[in-house]
Amino acid sequence: MASTSRTTSLQVQPPRYGNLITVLSIDGGGIRGIIPGVLLTYLESQLQERDGEDARLADYFDVIAGTSTGGLITAMLAAPDENNRPLFAAKDIVPFYLDNCPKIFPQSRGLCASVTDLVKVLIGPKYDGKYRHKLIRDIVGDKRLSQTLTNVVIPTFDIKKLLPVIFSSYQVSSYPVKNAQLSDICIGTSAAPTYFPAYYFENHQQGKTEEFNLIDGGVAANNPALVAISEVTKQIMRKNPDFSEVPPMELYKRFLLITLGTGSNKIELKYSAKMASKWGILSWLYDDGSSPLLNCYNKASSEMVDYHNCVVFQALQSENNYLRIDEDTLTGNLSSVDKATNENLENLMEVGKQLLKKQVSRVNVDTGLYEPVENEGTNEEALQRFAKLLSDEKKYRESKSPRPKTK
Numbered sequence: 001m002a003s004t005s006r007t008t009s010l011q012v013q014p015p016r017y018g019n020l021i022t023v024l025s026i027d028g029g030g031i032r033g034i035i036p037g038v039l040l041t042y043l044e045s046q047l048q049e050r051d052g053e054d055a056r057l058a059d060y061f062d063v064i065a066g067t068s069t070g071g072l073i074t075a076m077l078a079a080p081d082e083n084n085r086p087l088f089a090a091k092d093i094v095p096f097y098l099d100n101c102p103k104i105f106p107q108s109r110g111l112c113a114s115v116t117d118l119v120k121v122l123i124g125p126k127y128d129g130k131y132r133h134k135l136i137r138d139i140v141g142d143k144r145l146s147q148t149l150t151n152v153v154i155p156t157f158d159i160k161k162l163l164p165v166i167f168s169s170y171q172v173s174s175y176p177v178k179n180a181q182l183s184d185i186c187i188g189t190s191a192a193p194t195y196f197p198a199y200y201f202e203n204h205q206q207g208k209t210e211e212f213n214l215i216d217g218g219v220a221a222n223n224p225a226l227v228a229i230s231e232v233t234k235q236i237m238r239k240n241p242d243f244s245e246v247p248p249m250e251l252y253k254r255f256l257l258i259t260l261g262t263g264s265n266k267i268e269l270k271y272s273a274k275m276a277s278k279w280g281i282l283s284w285l286y287d288d289g290s291s292p293l294l295n296c297y298n299k300a301s302s303e304m305v306d307y308h309n310c311v312v313f314q315a316l317q318s319e320n321n322y323l324r325i326d327e328d329t330l331t332g333n334l335s336s337v338d339k340a341t342n343e344n345l346e347n348l349m350e351v352g353k354q355l356l357k358k359q360v361s362r363v364n365v366d367t368g369l370y371e372p373v374e375n376e377g378t379n380e381e382a383l384q385r386f387a388k389l390l391s392d393e394k395k396y397r398e399s400k401s402p403r404p405k406t407k
Contacts, residue, residue, distance in 0.1 A: 013397035014242040015062055020256045020321075020393050021232055021243070024061045025225035027302055027326075028068025028218040029262025030192070030337025031101045034345060036073065036260035037093035038352025039325055042380065043258070044090035046387035051394070056086045058149045060390040063169075065153040065228035067217040069262065071189035072136065075182045078148040079140050086149055087139065094352075098345050104132045105340035126338070129196040133187055140182040146172045148182070153228045155217035156188045159198060164220035165212065168231045170240075177203050177210035188214030194291050195338060218294075223302035225259040225309060253318045256393070257309065258386055261326025263351060264299055265335040302326075306363050323386055324362065325379050327355050328370055356380040 015021050026036050040057065047055040058064065058078050066074030076088040076096070088096070105127060145152070151169035158165045165178075167189075172179045180203045191199045191214060199214045221227050233251060236243045246254060271292055276284075284293045306324055313322040333339040334347060360376035363369070376382060 013401040015397075016242055016244050017397040017400040018393050019254070019396065020389070021254050022061045022063075022390060022393065023225070023228050023232070023255060023257045024057065024064045025223065025228055025257065025259040026064075026066040026070030026073050027224075027259075027261045028066075028070050028190075028216065028222045030069055030195075031097065031105065031340050031345060032262035032330075032334075032337060032348060033069035033073055034094055034097045034348040035263050035327065035352040035355065036070065037090070037097060038349060039260050039356065039379070039383070040073070040077075040090040040093060042356055043383045043387060046384050047391060050387065050391040054085075057090055058086045060394055061150055063151045063153055063228045063232060065155075065224040066189075067155050067222055067224045068190045068192065070224065070260075071154040071217065072186050074152050074154060075136075075140055075148075075186050078150055078152050079143050079182055080147060080149050084149070094349055098342075098349070100131075100135055101340040101345055102342065104135070105338040107339070107341060125197050126195050129187075129191070132190070132196065136186045137183045140186070143182050144179050145169060145182060145185065146179050151231075153224060153231050154185050154189050155221040155224050155227055156185070156212075156214045157217060157220045158213050159215055160211075160213040164217070165214065166227060166231070170231050170235055176205040177208050179203070179205050180212075184212075188212065189217040192216040192218065192337070193294065194285055218301065219297055221301055221305070222297075222299070223259065223261070223305040225257060226305045229255065229257070252312055252316045253321075255313075255318070256321045256386070256389060257313075257323070258383075259306070259309070259322075259324045261302060261324070263327040263330045263335065263348075264302075265328070265330045303363070303368065307365055307368075310363055310365055319362075321389075323360070323382055325355060325360075325382075326370070327351060327358075356383075 044055065044057050047057070047060060056077070064074045064078050066072070073093060076093060077086055077090065079087045081087050145167055146169070148169060153169070154167045156165045156167065167178055167180060167185045180201070184201045184203070188199045188201070191197065193215050200212065202209055202211045217224070232243070236246050236251065239245070285291055309322055309324070313319045330351070333341070333344045334351060336344070356379050358379055359372040360379055360382050361370035361372050364371050
């Protein structure tokens with residue numbers, strides 16, 4: 001499904017042969033990436049039931065977007081292995097998190113653990129990130145953005161330029177310096193302030209050099225769905241041959257968008273104006289093991305994108321092509337981005353499984369809370385329906401594309 005400027009061995013044909021523009025988006029959220037990992041495992045299993053055990057998510061989506069931990073999952077799903085197939089099947093994501101999160105986020109122990117964590121935050125990042133760097137480099141090696149098996153969009157934020165930097169497959173031909181190694185992109189998008197060091201690297205491409213000073217993409221777009229849609233929209237405006245001409249008002253009617261959150265805590269109210277009115281910089285940066293400031297930034301970013309998508313998809317009567325799955329009732333350690341105990345990681349896996357059984361919900365644009373949608377069934381049933389749409393679209397494209405010439 002990659003654009004014509006990129007090479008791919010996938011047999012899936014580009015959007016110009018189809019009816020839909022398919023997008024998968026994965027939020028940031030640290031260890032809570034386990035939750036979308038469970039959902040993606042189920043979605044891919046439904047595709048495999050229809051199209052065979054070799055089916056992978058990258059075979060079905062024109063774009064996979066991810067921020068922070070979602071950016072890492074994006075690379076896992078879209079980077080090629082030695083056979084030019086995705087490095088990871090979706091079912092491998094959760095075991096990967098269970099195995100590696102305790103080493104990425106080593107926990108302080110003992111009676112003074114909270115004091116130790118506070119001291120760490122005061123004098124530098126809570127974690128040095130060395131294991132994370134090595135792990136990511138071991139996974140994707142020296143593969144670059146241009147080599148992904150479908151288009152990917154991964155937001156970061158450059159603290160020297162004070163600008164978001166979007167690493168997008170669609171921008172590689174126009175901005176070759178953004179054709180960075182996936183390892184550098186993943187390390188940059190997951191460099192959460194106060195948790196990990198900011199990340200610097202230089203990229204040299206086609207005689208040009210650019211430096212990047214990156215922190216977590218969640219400060220700009222924790223929910224990258226709208227960024228992905230904007231990248232596709234620009235390609236349509238620029239007459240990318242992969243896309244047929246689509247009138248602006250018809251654009252959202254062609255999008256099939258699945259966007260997966262990593263959970264949050266909107267029911268158990270942790271902060272209040274009365275509390276925050278007494279806070280100084282330290283309290284905003286650290287409270288009971290988390291960062292209120294980052295929590296507010298990340299959640300506000302995700303919610304605004306969902307709000308926008310809900311309004312636009314509903315206004316254009318295409319809400320059946322939009323599926324947002326998230327959990328807003330996490331409490332205690334479940335809402336942490338770094339409480340990587342075995343117990344908490346296992347509990348997050350159970351949250352994902354329970355979320356499959358919950359009724360499809362959409363955000364109420366007036367209250368900001370998720371409400372069940374009548375006659376939509378469970379999230380599990382919704383993913384079954386979307387799997388059928390994705391499978392049908394793939395087969396339709398293949399039937400409409402020119403057959404390769406044979407000797």
